[in-house]
Amino acid sequence: MIMINIFDTTTIKNKQTRLAFSIFWIGVSSLLQTFTIQSFMDPSNLLSSGFTGLAILINKITTLFGVPFSVSLGILCLNIPAALLCCKHISKRFTLLSCIQFSLTSVLLDVCHFQPIFDDLFLNVIFGGFLYGLVVVIALRTEGSTGGTDFIALYISDKLHKSIWDQVFIFNVCIIVIFGFFFGWEYAGYSIVFQFISTKTISYFYHRYAQIMVEVTTSKPKAVSEAFKTNFRHGMSIVNGQGGYSGKPFSLCKTIVSSYEEKPIIDCLHQVDPDAIVYTHKIDNFYGRFYQKPIE
Numbered sequence: 254m255i256m257i258n259i260f261d262t263t264t265i266k267n268k269q270t271r272l273a274f275s276i277f278w279i280g281v282s283s284l285l286q287t288f289t290i291q292s293f294m295d296p297s298n299l300l301s302s303g304f305t306g307l308a309i310l311i312n313k314i315t316t317l318f319g320v321p322f323s324v325s326l327g328i329l330c331l332n333i334p335a336a337l338l339c340c341k342h343i344s345k346r347f348t349l350l351s352c353i354q355f356s357l358t359s360v361l362l363d364v365c366h367f368q369p370i371f372d373d374l375f376l377n378v379i380f381g382g383f384l385y386g387l388v389v390v391i392a393l394r395t396e397g398s399t400g401g402t403d404f405i406a407l408y409i410s411d412k413l414h415k416s417i418w419d420q421v422f423i424f425n426v427c428i429i430v431i432f433g434f435f436f437g438w439e440y441a442g443y444s445i446v447f448q449f450i451s452t453k454t455i456s457y458f459y460h461r462y463a464q465i466m467v468e469v470t471t472s473k474p475k476a477v478s479e480a481f482k483t484n485f486r487h488g489m490s491i492v493n494g495q496g497g498y499s500g501k502p503f504s505l506c507k508t509i510v511s512s513y514e515e516k517p518i519i520d521c522l523h524q525v526d527p528d529a530i531v532y533t534h535k536i537d538n539f540y541g542r543f544y545q546k547p548i549e
Contacts, residue, residue, distance in 0.1 A: 272346075275395040279350050282391040283357040284365075286399065289388060291367040293381030297374050300432045300444040301385060302425045302451060304331040304401025305358070310432055317435065325359035332400040339404040350397025351404065358399070374443060382447040386454025393459050422452040463512040463535065469522055470530040474504035480525045485510065485518060509536060 290301060290309075300306045308327030315322040332355045340348040371377050392399050398407060406421050425448045433441025471477050478489045492505045510518060512535075519531050 275350055275397060276353065278391055278395040279354045279397050280357060282388050282395075282397075282399065283354050283361055285384060285391070286358050286388040287361040287365050288367045289381055289384045290362065291365065292370050293377045293384065294447075296369040297377040297381070297443065298436070298440045299378065299381065299447050300429055300441075302389075302421070302448055303399065303403065304328065304335070305355075305399070306425065306428055307331060307401075310428060313432070314435055325362050328355055328359040328362075328400075335401060335404045339408055343404070343408055347396055347398070347407070348404075350395065351392070351400045354392050354397055355400035378443050378447045379450065382450030383454050385447070386451035387458070389451070389455050390458045393455075422448060425452075460512045464509055465512050465515060465533045466536055467508050467510060467515070467518060467531065467533050469506040470503055471506060471522075471526045472501075472503055472528070473526045474506055476525050477506055477522055477529065480521055481506075481508070481518070484521050485514060 286305075290305075293299070294301055300309060305324075305328055308324050308331055311327050312322050312324045332352070336348050336352050369377075371380070389399050389403065393403070393407075398404065402421050402424060426445055429441050429444045429448065432444065469477060474491050474493075478491060481487070481489055487508050487510055489506045489508045492507070493502065494505060495502055515533060519533075522529055522531055
């Protein structure tokens with residue numbers, strides 16, 4: 254998980270530095286996506302996820318009828334309307350970075366020519382699925398996306414405050430069923446396994462909508478709660494108690510936050526009370542009002 258944190262831009266305060274950092278990693282995700290498509294997917298006749306996969310499917314079907322439709326052009330035609338629709342609902346910065354990502358990918362697919370690494374279909378499915386999921390994670394962690402269904406997934410997830418990547422997987426399976434009808438069920442089956450690995454990679458590394466409970470044992474409850482309230486838009490419940498061993502009074506401060514906020518919250522609390530005992534645990538279900546920091 255430490256490796257994935259190097260993509261995170263949320264801790265960078267300077268806006269210009271943060272944007273430059275994001276654009277750099279967006280470029281990395283585009284290059285990695287191009288490499289994955291050309292080195293793992295194309296040699297094995299696999300179909301990728303989202304609008305990129307839909308563009309590839311359109312190209313394959315139109316090729317059957319002798320009028321091939323460019324994959325690069327298809328990516329742009331499918332993503333631009335989605336970007337325009339989601340611009341006002343998510344954020345302009347997120348939309349800009351996403352547009353850079355899918356536009357650069359469409360260019361790199363025409364410019365770059367990566368060679369296959371494995372001759373084995375199963376190895377291409379395993380490594381290709383993981384790398385394609387990593388492509389999406391890099392884009393999302395740098396506050397952008399690979400476009401297409403990511404726009405829709407992020408918009409709905411922000412409304413529901415939970416991940417819908419499993420539903421995105423179902424959409425991708427529907428595309429693969431069409432692919433299987435035209436080009437054979439064997440490759441469709443391998444493509445579903447590819448999509449499953451990709452989706453699980455995203456779910457494992459991208460936790461924006463996962464929630465955790467933070468519990469703080471402290472002798473400075475007022476200072477801790479004030480610092481927390483000042484820096485984060487969440488409330489705290491404070492329960493007073495007494496140490497069973499020392500007999501000294503203490504307070505237990507509890508709150509529920511996004512897992513993305515865990516590290517900055519712990520750093521903030523320890524600045525106020527270096528002796529505070531902080532522990533966290535995952536929340537499976539949460540019902541009630543909850544503030545989710547919007548995508549910037």
